[in-house]
Amino acid sequence: MESKNVEKTAPVKGRPKTAECRRYDTVIGLEVHIELSTKTKIFCGCSTKFGALPNTQTCPVCTGMPGSLPVLNKKVVEYAIALGLATNCRINQRTLFDRKNYFYPDNPQDYQISQLYEPICLDGYLEIAQDEGEKRGSSTASENKTGGGTSTVCKKATKTIRIHEMHMEEDAGKLTHDESEGISLVDYNRSGVPLIEIVSEPDMETAEEVIAYLEKLRMICLYLGISDCKLQEGSMRVDVNLSVKEAGSDILGTRTEMKNLNSFKAITRAIAAERERQIALLESGEKVEQETRRWDDTAGASYSMRSKEDSKDYRYFPEPDVMPVVISDAWIEEIKQRQPEFKEEKAARFEREYGIPAYDADILTQSRHLASLFEETATLSGQPKKTANWFMGELFRIIKETGKEPEEFTFSPKHAADLIVAVEEGKINQAGAKEVFAKVVLEDIEPLSYMEQHGLMSLSDEGALQAAIEEVIAENGAIVEEYRSGKDKVFGFLVGQVMKKTKGKADPGKVNELLKRNL
Amino acid sequence: MITINDTDLKKAELLAKLSIEPEKRERTMAEMEKLFGYVEKLKKVDTTGVEPLAHTSEITKENRFRRDEVTNPDGAEGTLFNAPAKKDGQFVVPKTV
Numbered sequence: 241m242e243s244k245n246v247e248k249t250a251p252v253k254g255r256p257k258t259a260e261c262r263r264y265d266t267v268i269g270l271e272v273h274i275e276l277s278t279k280t281k282i283f284c285g286c287s288t289k290f291g292a293l294p295n296t297q298t299c300p301v302c303t304g305m306p307g308s309l310p311v312l313n314k315k316v317v318e319y320a321i322a323l324g325l326a327t328n329c330r331i332n333q334r335t336l337f338d339r340k341n342y343f344y345p346d347n348p349q350d351y352q353i354s355q356l357y358e359p360i361c362l363d364g365y366l367e368i369a370q371d372e373g374e375k376r377g378s379s380t381a382s383e384n385k386t387g388g389g390t391s392t393v394c395k396k397a398t399k400t401i402r403i404h405e406m407h408m409e410e411d412a413g414k415l416t417h418d419e420s421e422g423i424s425l426v427d428y429n430r431s432g433v434p435l436i437e438i439v440s441e442p443d444m445e446t447a448e449e450v451i452a453y454l455e456k457l458r459m460i461c462l463y464l465g466i467s468d469c470k471l472q473e474g475s476m477r478v479d480v481n482l483s484v485k486e487a488g489s490d491i492l493g494t495r496t497e498m499k500n501l502n503s504f505k506a507i508t509r510a511i512a513a514e515r516e517r518q519i520a521l522l523e524s525g526e527k528v529e530q531e532t533r534r535w536d537d538t539a540g541a542s543y544s545m546r547s548k549e550d551s552k553d554y555r556y557f558p559e560p561d562v563m564p565v566v567i568s569d570a571w572i573e574e575i576k577q578r579q580p581e582f583k584e585e586k587a588a589r590f591e592r593e594y595g596i597p598a599y600d601a602d603i604l605t606q607s608r609h610l611a612s613l614f615e616e617t618a619t620l621s622g623q624p625k626k627t628a629n630w631f632m633g634e635l636f637r638i639i640k641e642t643g644k645e646p647e648e649f650t651f652s653p654k655h656a657a658d659l660i661v662a663v664e665e666g667k668i669n670q671a672g673a674k675e676v677f678a679k680v681v682l683e684d685i686e687p688l689s690y691m692e693q694h695g696l697m698s699l700s701d702e703g704a705l706q707a708a709i710e711e712v713i714a715e716n717g718a719i720v721e722e723y724r725s726g727k728d729k730v731f732g733f734l735v736g737q738v739m740k741k742t743k744g745k746a747d748p749g750k751v752n753e754l755l756k757r758n759l
Numbered sequence: 760m761i762t763i764n765d766t767d768l769k770k771a772e773l774l775a776k777l778s779i780e781p782e783k784r785e786r787t788m789a790e791m792e793k794l795f796g797y798v799e800k801l802k803k804v805d806t807t808g809v810e811p812l813a814h815t816s817e818i819t820k821e822n823r824f825r826r827d828e829v830t831n832p833d834g835a836e837g838t839l840f841n842a843p844a845k846k847d848g849q850f851v852v853p854k855t856v
Contacts, residue, residue, distance in 0.1 A: 278827050285830030294848040298838040299831045314824035336813045343776040345852045358813075417854060418846075425849035428838065553774055558813045563823045 264484045264522075266515050267492060268450055269442035272457060273435050274467040275411065275475040276319050281432035282410050283310030283353065283562070288434075294427035302410075302432030304349030310561055316434045317360070317565060319466040320408050321575050323436060324361030326460045326582065327403055333567045335360040337408075337559040345426050346412040354437075355407035356556045360565075364403035368452040401453050402441035409435050436466075442481065442492070447508040454478065454504070459583045463608045471503050478507060483528070484518045493518070494528040498535050498542060506537040513541060586611055594624035603632055607646035610635070613653055620657035627660055634677050642682075651684040659687040666747040672696040698747040705738070705746060709758050712737045723759060731755070761795040763788045 281288055284301035300308035324331050336358040339351040413431040417424050438457065444450050458469040458476060469476040483495035498514055501507045518528050533542040581589070583605045590601040590611075605611045614631050618624040639646060659680055663673045668691055676696065679685045691697050712734060713720055723730050738751050768788055772778055779787050835848055844851035 280825075280827050280829050283825075285825065285828065286834065287829045287831070293835070295835040295838050295850075296833045296848075297831075298834040300837070303834075303838050311823060311825040313827050314822075315827035317824070341774075345850070345855055415852075415855065416849075422854045423846075424852050424855045425846060426852055427849050553770075555774070560814065563816060564813050565822055 263487055264515075264519050265487050265489075266445050266511070267442045267483050267485060267495070268444040268446075268511065269481040269495075270438075270440045270444070270450065270453065271479040271481065271497075272438045272440075272454070273477040274438070274461055274469055276316060276434040276436060277465070277467050277475075278313060278315045278319070278434055280313055282313050282316050282408070282434035283432055286432065292429055294425075295429060297429040298431065302348075303428050304347075310353065312562055312565065313434065316408055317567070318575060319434075319464070320360045320406065320436050321567065321572060322464050322579065323438075323461065323466060324364065324406055325572070325576055325579060326464060327361075327364040327366055327406075327438075327457070329361035329364030329403060329406060331567055331572055332358055332360055332362055333569075333572075334358065335565045335567065337562040338556045339559050340409075340554045340556055342554060344412070345424065346415050346431070348413065348428060348431060352410060352412065353559050353562060354409035354556075357558070358564075359405045359407035360567075361403075361406035364406070365400050366403065366453060366456050367398040367400055368449060368456055370397035370399045399443075399449065401443045401449070404439045404441050406436055406438045409437060411435050442483075442495075447511040450480070450507060450511065451504050454507075459606075463580050463582050465608075471501075474502075477501075480507065480511060480514070482511065482514050482518070484515055484522070493522075494530050496528065496530065497532045499532060499545065500535045500537075502537065506535060509537065509540060510535045510542065517542070580608065583608075590615070594618055594628075596624050596628045600625075600628040600632060603636075604628060610646045610649070613649065613651075613656075616653035617656045617660070620653055621660040623660055623664060626664065627657075630656070630660060630677060634674060635681055638678060638681055649681055651681045655680045655684060655687055662687065662691070666749055667691070667698050668696055669698060669744055669748075671744070695745070698745050698750075705742070705750060705754055706758075708738050708741045708746070709751070709755055712741060713758060720759065734759075761792060761799060763791045763795070767791070 278288060280286060281302055284299050286297045286299050286302055289297065301310055321331055336355065337353050338356040340354045340356070341351045343350055411430050411433040413426055413428040415424050415426055440453065444453060454476075461467045461469050461476075467475055471478070478501050480498040480501065481495050482498065483493035485491060485493045496514065496518070498510050501510055514533070521528050529544075532545045534545045535542045586608075587598070587601040587605040590596055590604060591598055594615075596604075604614045610631065614627060617631075618627040621627055635649070639649070656677070659668075659673060659676055662668050663670070668676065672691070676685075676687050676690055679690060680687055716734065716737060719730050719733060723734065734755060735748065735751055738755065739746055739748070765784070765788075768779065768784060768791070771791070839845050839848070839850070842850050
């Protein structure tokens with residue numbers, strides 16, 4: 241269907257002209273789909289495991305066979321309630337499913353079971369850090385494994401983004417297109433995988449606000465453990481509704497919906513390009529068509545997907561095969577009790593309880609799992625700041641280098657703490673410690689015995705050091721004389737000689753002390 | 760009385776991805792008018808004070824849930840059993856983009 245009404249827009253470079261900035265405001269609302277990490281699908285007992293052979297995770301229910309009946313997965317409701325509570329929503333205590341009718345090969349029932357009239361969560365909001373002039377244009381969100389995230393470090397004003405509603409629904413199957421044979425192939429493994437759609441109000445004005453909102457939502461989902469929220473893999477999908485209006489005007493312009501946004505960078509670029517496209521239309525006296533557009537990130541432009549004539553008409557009606565869901569106060573209370581400490585509260589507590597800088601606390605809480613590893617290690621080592629340095633320096637480097645997920649690191653905090661203490665006690669030098677730290681986080685080795693077995697222990701034994709020092713003094717008679725006649729500068733050279741003799745294993749503090757005594 | 764014209768029928772065809780043959784169009788439109796007429800008649804019923812009922816079993820107020828446990832085995836064979844065309848364990852359909 242994209243082939244219709246192809247209207248290409250030139251890639252937009254740089255920021256809009258100031259004159260335009262003054263004249264037009266951008267109004268943005270988002271529809272975000274997150275794929276839930278339940279073991280099974282929303283209405284049947286088929287596995288949701290990713291990467292299985294095509295159609296092996298299917299049954300009559302998720303392939304829409306006549307006579308099959310869907311039965312709701314309780315976990316999906318619990319996840320939706322948990323997300324609703326975390327985003328300040330009102331929980332709809334009698335929630336219903338509806339049929340959304342459309343015909344497409346990825347949709348074997350010819351309808352999608354979704355929610356329209358009585359969605360599970362209503363009227364929520366998220367607070368995001370307010371966009372600041374000088375931050376514009378800079379990339380506020382990094383997409384690496386450990387996050388990086390929006391700048392919550394410096395305290396600044398917040399802005400409220402309202403959430404209109406949230407609903408539960410099922411995913412569609414996956415189509416792959418065989419260009420050479422002119423056919424499409426359909427795999428229904430994804431059909432019936434549970435999704436939650438989060439619909440915001442049009443409260444955002446810039447790409448930075450959009451990214452801040454998405455980062456916050458993503459972090460909440462990760463902390464709840466309800467989704468892995470990966471844009472590139474489609475477990476988080478974002479549709480951007482955008483319109484422009486004359487600055488200060490109360491009348492909203494016609495909006496378009498942008499699809500196929502697979503990264504935060506693509507979202508940022510698409511927002512800039514769509515704003516420009518709409519302004520250009522208005523400036524030349526044309527009208528913005530209400531339509532769905534598809535973003536092509538490589539081309540830096542979007543294409544019209546649906547013409548006005550075949551605009552959506554989904555003929556929703558209540559789903560007769562799924563029972564209404566009644567959510568009791570007790571159930572909501574039970575889920576409330578199980579809510580985790582979320583990122584921002586945790587970061588504030590780390591700052592307070594462990595006395596680490598706000599910057600460190602922000603970074604260390606980008607993953608709930610790493611935050612808990614940090615907390616245990618910091619407590620056991622009694623060295624919170626040193627622990628923070630090891631995590632932010634070495635651990636994050638290793639995560640990046642190995643391409644592993646933070647959750648894959650399951651070393652025992654005791655081992656990490658033992659090493660950090662050993663470093664502080666001068667039992668191992670920095671280079672050796674880095675080697676051992678990598679072994680700890682990747683293989684969970686016991687650091688002290690490893691250090692001994694591999695000869696990484698610093699020489700702090702006075703006897704051994706004394707011998708080395710005596711040798712150095714004997715071999716460097718001239719320099720020793722210089723030192724004794726008041727040339728303090730050569731002391732460093734002598735320390736270096738001792739370190740060399742001990743192959744870098746000597747505890748430098750001890751060497752200083754002993755050398756001075758001997759001279 | 761609702762009247763269905765050819766434009767209405769074309770819209771219905773588009774939404775349902777169907778094409779009605781020329782000789783059947785008049786008859787189909789007449790049938791659609793009858794259907795809509797029936798709904799019009801239902802609309803006349805006075806429902807003041809009646810709570811909408813989404814499901815006939817709603818009176819039980821009891822939730823029917825499934826536990827989040829995998830119970831279904833590999834279903835590929837059954838799913839593809841009646842497929843008119845298949846390739847690499849998948850359904851073959853006309854190219855749809």
